[in-house]
Structures are given as C-alpha cells and as structure tokens.
Amino acid sequence: MISGLPFDDLYRKASEIQEILDSVEETIRNVQLETGLRCPPSCRECCKTSGDVIQVTVTEFLPLSLRLWNEGKANQLLERLDSVYDSDQCILFESSSAISEEGGCTEYSSRPLLCRLFGFSGIINRLGQVTPVVCKHMKKHCPLSVKNLFGKLSCGLEIPVFADYSSQIRGIDPYMGANTFSVNLALRRALEYVGLRFDFTGRGYDRTA
Numbered sequence: 001m002i003s004g005l006p007f008d009d010l011y012r013k014a015s016e017i018q019e020i021l022d023s024v025e026e027t028i029r030n031v032q033l034e035t036g037l038r039c040p041p042s043c044r045e046c047c048k049t050s051g052d053v054i055q056v057t058v059t060e061f062l063p064l065s066l067r068l069w070n071e072g073k074a075n076q077l078l079e080r081l082d083s084v085y086d087s088d089q090c091i092l093f094e095s096s097s098a099i100s101e102e103g104g105c106t107e108y109s110s111r112p113l114l115c116r117l118f119g120f121s122g123i124i125n126r127l128g129q130v131t132p133v134v135c136k137h138m139k140k141h142c143p144l145s146v147k148n149l150f151g152k153l154s155c156g157l158e159i160p161v162f163a164d165y166s167s168q169i170r171g172i173d174p175y176m177g178a179n180t181f182s183v184n185l186a187l188r189r190a191l192e193y194v195g196l197r198f199d200f201t202g203r204g205y206d207r208t209a
Contacts (some may be wrong), residue, residue: 010197014063016172021063023115027160028120034157035148039119040141044104046118047093051086052188055180057166061174061190064110069198074191077149086185112183113165119162122153130161 031037068074078092084091092107105111119135132149139146153159170177181189 004085004129010062010066010194013059013172014160015057017169018063020168020172021060021081021113024113024116024160025167026060026080028116029053030157031120031149031157034152037120037138037142037145040137042104043141044095045137046095046115047090047104048095049088049089051088051182051184054090054112054114054183056114056183056186057169057177057180058186058189058193059169059177060112061110061187062176062194064107064137064187065190065194067110068191069194078195081184081188081191084184086182088184090183091187092183102118113162113169117160117162117165121137121162124161124163130159132159151189 048115065074068077080091090105092105094104094106096104105115119133119138122132125131130153132153134146134149149157149159176193180186201202
C-alpha cells in the first residue's frame with residue numbers, strides 16, 4: 001500500500017487541508033439554509049472561464065493528487081494536462097448535462113477553495129466589516145435570496161471570508177501555499193510533486209540512514 005510508505009507529512013497536510021475545505025462546506029450550507037441562496041440550476045458559468053482566472057495554490061490539490069496516485073489515475077490526468085494550455089478552461093470541467101448536479105466538475109468533492117467560495121463569501125471592507133461578494137448570475141436568478149443574505153448578515157449571520165481560509169491553507173505549507181497559479185498549472189504541479197515523492201520513496205530516499 002502506498003499509504004504505508006513514509007508519507008506521513010503529505011497525508012497529514014492533505015488531511016488538514018480537507019478539514020479546512022469541509023469547514024468551508026459547512027459554513028456555506030448554513031448560509032444556504034438561512035438565506036435560500038443557491039447557484040442557478042446547471043449554471044457552470046464560473047467554470048467556463050479561462051483557467052488563468054481561477055487562481056489556486058498547489059497545496060489545495062494535495063488531497064486530490066494523493067487519491068489519484070493511489071487509484072492509479074494520476075498519469076492519465078497528467079497526459080491530459082500536457083495537451084492543454086494553462087489558460088484553457090479547467091481540465092476538471094465537464095460540460096455534459098449528465099453531471100449537472102455537481103456543477104460540471106468531475107472532481108466536485110475535491111475542488112479548491114475559490115471554486116467552493118465563489119458567490120458565497122465576503123471580503124473585509126475598510127471599516128472592518130464583512131461585505132458579501134455575490135455572483136451576478138445569483139443576483140439575476142435569485143434576487144430575493146440575495147436580499148435575504150444582506151438582511152441576515154446584518155443580524156449576525158456568518159459567511160465565509162476568503163482571506164481567512166486562504167491564510168489557513170497557507171499555514172499548512174508556507175512554501176506551496178504562498179503563491180497561486182492557474183487552476184491547470186496548480187493541478188499539474190501538485191500531481192508532479194506527489195508523483196515525485198512516490199518515486200523517491202519507492203527508491204528508498206525517504207528512509208533514514
């Protein structure tokens with residue numbers, strides 16, 4: 001088993017990252033329950049943009065990369081990544097209506113921070129207050145829910161702040177979490193990094209003398 005090799009640091013980091021992502025999901029679910037705010041059905045507009053617009057860290061893809069290497073699917077995805085430009089649409093995006101319930105992402109449960117928070121998060125303004133950043137498509141299709149969001153916020157509703165969670169991600173690995181890259185490049189680097197670790201471990205380089 002690959003997980004039996006001396007990979008404790010990677011699995012620990014991946015576990016901590018997943019905990020952060022799960023915390024994001026829990027907060028967003030609460031926002032949805034309180035306000036009724038949802039992405040429009042089968043929207044996917046945020047996925048259809050250039051990959052350069054979706055800026056993420058390599059760290060965020062560690063859980064997915066570890067799973068894909070364990071499942072023997074990493075090399076296949078790396079070959080696909082070699083066939084696209086970093087600025088192309090996210091390689092994990094699938095336009096087929098067959099997966100509409102998952103927003104068009106083939107790895108929806110492993111998607112990075114920005115993809116989770118888009119449309120459901122806020123920023124800290126100059127007065128130190130949380131200001132929601134709402135997707136224009138939500139404003140168009142769910143105006144009452146957006147109005148409800150602002151009303152609930154004034155009554156103490158907690159919404160996720162992107163900077164808070166990105167700081168947590170950065171704290172797990174200050175090197176890999178310090179910079180963001182286009183989504184395809186970040187995924188490629190994460191897969192290559194984990195693959196290199198697997199290779200070195202298999203050769204005994206991770207073992208103590």
